Amino acid sequence: MESAIKLQNISKSFGDVRANIDINMQFNKGEILAILGENGSGKTTLMNMISGIYFPDSGSIIVDGREVTIRSPRDAFSLGIGMIHQHYKLVEVLTAAENIVLGLPGKGKLDRAAVSAKIKQISMRYGFDINPDKKVYDMSISEKQTVEIVKTLYRGASILILDEPTAVLTPQETDRLFSVMRNMRDDGKALIIITHKLNEVMAVSSKVAVLRKGEYIGTVETAKTSYKELTEMMVGRTISLNIERPPPTGQQDRLELRNITCLNEEGIPALDNVSFTAKSGEILGVAGVAGSGQRELCEAIAGLYPILSGEIDYYPPGSDKTQPIVGKTPKNIRKMGIVLAFVPEDRLGMGLVANMHMVDNMLLKGYRKGFPVFADRKPPKKLAENIIKSLDVVAPGVYTPIRRLSGGNVQKVLLGREISSQPTVLIAAYPVRGLDINSSFTVYNLLNEEKKKGAAVIYIGEDLDIMLELCDRIVVLCGGKVSGIADAQSITKEEIGMLMTNLPDARLP
Amino acid sequence: MFDFLNPDNLMNFFVAAILAGTPLLFGTLGEILTEKSGNLNLGVQGMMFMGALGGFAGAYYYEQMAAQPVAVISVLIAVICAFLTAAFGAFLYSVLTISMRANQNVTGLALTIFGTGFANFFGEAISFAAGGYAAVSSETKTIFNTGIPGLADIPIIGKILFSYNFLVYFAILTAIILAWFLNRSRAGLNLRAVGESPATADAAGINVTRYKYLATVIGGGICGLGGLYIVMNSSNGVGGVWTFNLISYQGWIAVALVIFATWSPARALWGSLIFGALSVMRLYIPLGIPAQIYDMFPYIATIAVIIGVSMRRRRENHPPDSLGIAYFREER
Numbered sequence: 001m002e003s004a005i006k007l008q009n010i011s012k013s014f015g016d017v018r019a020n021i022d023i024n025m026q027f028n029k030g031e032i033l034a035i036l037g038e039n040g041s042g043k044t045t046l047m048n049m050i051s052g053i054y055f056p057d058s059g060s061i062i063v064d065g066r067e068v069t070i071r072s073p074r075d076a077f078s079l080g081i082g083m084i085h086q087h088y089k090l091v092e093v094l095t096a097a098e099n100i101v102l103g104l105p106g107k108g109k110l111d112r113a114a115v116s117a118k119i120k121q122i123s124m125r126y127g128f129d130i131n132p133d134k135k136v137y138d139m140s141i142s143e144k145q146t147v148e149i150v151k152t153l154y155r156g157a158s159i160l161i162l163d164e165p166t167a168v169l170t171p172q173e174t175d176r177l178f179s180v181m182r183n184m185r186d187d188g189k190a191l192i193i194i195t196h197k198l199n200e201v202m203a204v205s206s207k208v209a210v211l212r213k214g215e216y217i218g219t220v221e222t223a224k225t226s227y228k229e230l231t232e233m234m235v236g237r238t239i240s241l242n243i244e245r246p247p248p249t250g251q252q253d254r255l256e257l258r259n260i261t262c263l264n265e266e267g268i269p270a271l272d273n274v275s276f277t278a279k280s281g282e283i284l285g286v287a288g289v290a291g292s293g294q295r296e297l298c299e300a301i302a303g304l305y306p307i308l309s310g311e312i313d314y315y316p317p318g319s320d321k322t323q324p325i326v327g328k329t330p331k332n333i334r335k336m337g338i339v340l341a342f343v344p345e346d347r348l349g350m351g352l353v354a355n356m357h358m359v360d361n362m363l364l365k366g367y368r369k370g371f372p373v374f375a376d377r378k379p380p381k382k383l384a385e386n387i388i389k390s391l392d393v394v395a396p397g398v399y400t401p402i403r404r405l406s407g408g409n410v411q412k413v414l415l416g417r418e419i420s421s422q423p424t425v426l427i428a429a430y431p432v433r434g435l436d437i438n439s440s441f442t443v444y445n446l447l448n449e450e451k452k453k454g455a456a457v458i459y460i461g462e463d464l465d466i467m468l469e470l471c472d473r474i475v476v477l478c479g480g481k482v483s484g485i486a487d488a489q490s491i492t493k494e495e496i497g498m499l500m501t502n503l504p505d506a507r508l509p
Numbered sequence: 510m511f512d513f514l515n516p517d518n519l520m521n522f523f524v525a526a527i528l529a530g531t532p533l534l535f536g537t538l539g540e541i542l543t544e545k546s547g548n549l550n551l552g553v554q555g556m557m558f559m560g561a562l563g564g565f566a567g568a569y570y571y572e573q574m575a576a577q578p579v580a581v582i583s584v585l586i587a588v589i590c591a592f593l594t595a596a597f598g599a600f601l602y603s604v605l606t607i608s609m610r611a612n613q614n615v616t617g618l619a620l621t622i623f624g625t626g627f628a629n630f631f632g633e634a635i636s637f638a639a640g641g642y643a644a645v646s647s648e649t650k651t652i653f654n655t656g657i658p659g660l661a662d663i664p665i666i667g668k669i670l671f672s673y674n675f676l677v678y679f680a681i682l683t684a685i686i687l688a689w690f691l692n693r694s695r696a697g698l699n700l701r702a703v704g705e706s707p708a709t710a711d712a713a714g715i716n717v718t719r720y721k722y723l724a725t726v727i728g729g730g731i732c733g734l735g736g737l738y739i740v741m742n743s744s745n746g747v748g749g750v751w752t753f754n755l756i757s758y759q760g761w762i763a764v765a766l767v768i769f770a771t772w773s774p775a776r777a778l779w780g781s782l783i784f785g786a787l788s789v790m791r792l793y794i795p796l797g798i799p800a801q802i803y804d805m806f807p808y809i810a811t812i813a814v815i816i817g818v819s820m821r822r823r824r825e826n827h828p829p830d831s832l833g834i835a836y837f838r839e840e841r
Contacts, residue, residue, distance in 0.1 A: 102710065
């Protein structure tokens with residue numbers, strides 16, 4: 001098998017985070033290689049280095065036996081490397097053909113007939129279904145993807161990288177994509193598909209390379225491997241972190257979700273018939289690969305995301321009467337006397353205002369209190385000072401703009417504010433993402449505190465080791481559906497990994 | 510009451526509408542080109558002022574200095590100087606908004622204020638030095654105010670089609686070229702991509718900065734020709750003489766016309782004719798209403814069109830997607 005790209009000792013760091021560590025890999029012509037790995041395992045970073053978006057810190061890239069330097073997507077394209085990103089780079093008001101020839105050298109006058117003919121020829125060869133004159137804004141997601149792929153082929157790409165191409169496709173569209181991919185493989189092109197769906201890996205790839213936490217674990221032949229082996233390679237051995245887990249006390253149902261379905265902007269279900277119950281005095285973990293509906297779940301509960309169907313009932317402490325909260329705005333939910341705290345994933349976008357200082361950020365949640373028209377700044381100032389003291393926030397003072405604080409301190413400020421309202425339900429989305437070990441443990445302790453106080457804590461996480469030690473129960477999401485709910489003390493990491501990548505009805509070999 | 514409906518008056522009205530619409534057409538075309546690159550340059554008024562001054566000063570000083578000034582050369586100098594002076598204004602805008610990523614609205618407004626002050630200051634200085642009245646030669650002025658020789662004398666058709674000065678035809682030609690450029694040429698396609706989604710254009714290997722600079726600077730130059738027209742053509746007052754604050758509203762109307770024309774050079778032709786007609790309507794269609802109401806017509810028409818366009822929601826009629834937003838590659 002002829003080698004198309006060889007990577008030698010590639011490393012890349014972003015600040016303190018080592019995204020890729022000493023990676024050695026090879027991609028062959030006439031082969032579909034699947035790159036498998038959890039979130040944050042460095043798959044996309046690695047591919048971005050090949051396609052010229054990032055530049056490696058060290059190591060070398062060899063294309064067709066020649067060591068090359070790839071500084072920009074343009075360099076990559078001149079080497080015949082094309083990458084199909086998750087977010088398509090297309091100009092919406094232009095047609096498919098116009099998008100395909102964008103930026104290419106040529107005569108001043110655009111010869112539409114010749115362009116269309118060449119597109120038709122590529123489509124015939126690989127079995128694409130594409131109308132060159134259709135405007136991109138009229139296209140479905142799958143058609144847009146086709147335009148992206150044809151765009152790279154039109155530019156003569158012989159190495160194609162597809163970053164989670166099936167994430168937004170229906171099963172039929174996925175099948176069509178796979179058959180096109182097989183045609184390209186048979187034509188001698190090197191294809192790389194980034195994915196975390198095991199069944200698709202099995203269906204389309206010739207070989208599977210596994211990355212874990214930035215490191216290259218190994219490559220196996222698809223025909224000779226199993227779901228079990230791949231899952232083990234992907235999640236690795238369980239590591240003990242020694243996170244405290246106080247036993248849950250006085251558990252009562254607090255929040256019940258029944259058959260919640262939400263559509264995303266494309267009209268595809270982001271949450272599909274999700275049902276579970278969060279109990280008081282416990283931490284309920286929500287696991288799943290990125291984009292399985294976690295964000296929509298949090299926002300749907302918080303009253304920020306439109307719910308198509310289903311019910312969410314709140315059980316007030318010490319009362320049997322349930323309160324439905326679907327269709328209520330966050331303000332309405334508050335008015336009903338439900339203290340729901342939400343620590344969003346996007347801390348500086350949704351949680352805090354980066355350019356405002358701590359006092360004003362505290363005020364955001366409390367400005368309705370007190371005399372109308374005038375804002376009372378004393379309580380928020382006191383709260384800010386309390387948070388600095390009790391959570392060891394390193395900040396020059398309460399009047400420092402939030403954006404000047406480090407990630408861990410920003411998170412402490414946000415958590416501190418949310419907890420100060422003494423919530424009965426606390427939703428924390430990726431609260432330790434980007435935090436160092438010490439800050440992470442502060443966050444775990446805070447969550448445990450709330451649990452002991454009797455709050456129902458919903459923890460959205462990505463690191464399974466943490467979730468297994470911190471949470472009491474774990475809900476696993478896969479493609480917007482609940483693929484399993486398990487007791488955190490009895491389930492294993494591999495089992496969660498299987499649930500994350502497979503729906504329960506998908507048959508396991 | 511309806512005596513204004515006689516054919517002679519209507520024909521005069523049409524001619525006057527074209528004459529009043531041409532500076533608007535220049536401003537609109539320049540701004541369409543600029544906005545297609547994603548730059549919202551609100552300095553059209555300022556650039557028109559700069560173009561007016563540059564063109565006037567170029568022709569005036571040439572005639573003062575040359576021993577035997579030739580009118581054609583004087584006109585040529587006026588056109589080139591008007592274009593370059595306004596393009597310089599647009600270049601300042603480009604440096605601030607493209608390279609230094611300053612806020613486009615603020616920069617554009619500043620350019621309007623700067624251009625107005627710049628032109629009035631130097632224009633008055635020229636006037637003052639000439640003893641309070643600076644004018645180009647009457648031969649030069651004639652070229653800016655007469656139609657196509659021979660053809661213009663044909664009855665009716667000659668008046669409707671051939672009685673205009675060369676800048677009118679040049680404006681129409683510019684509109685046609687611009688329409689072809691944006692819709693049929695590779696560079697035009699690339700420019701549209703830059704205005705719609707600079708990140709996509711960048712990834713496709715298009716030099717975003719270069720396209721933005723060129724479109725904005727050339728667009729500014731075209732706006733400047735509108736200013737030159739105003740100072741040289743006598744339909745707006747006394748032609749060929751420097752007048753204080755000679756551009757009163759045309760730049761702003763042009764900005765509105767871009768929206769009216771939904772970023773299409775072809776529709777800009779109709780738009781500027783309609784707006785030209787609305788601005789001279791008072792003189793030809795007396796309805797017995799106050800002059801101020803007439804003055805409001807162009808703006809009411811703009812509001813009506815904006816409402817109409819947003820109700821139809823056709824994607825082609827939308828402004829370029831990245832309009833008003835500076836592009837910075839590292840920001841993904």
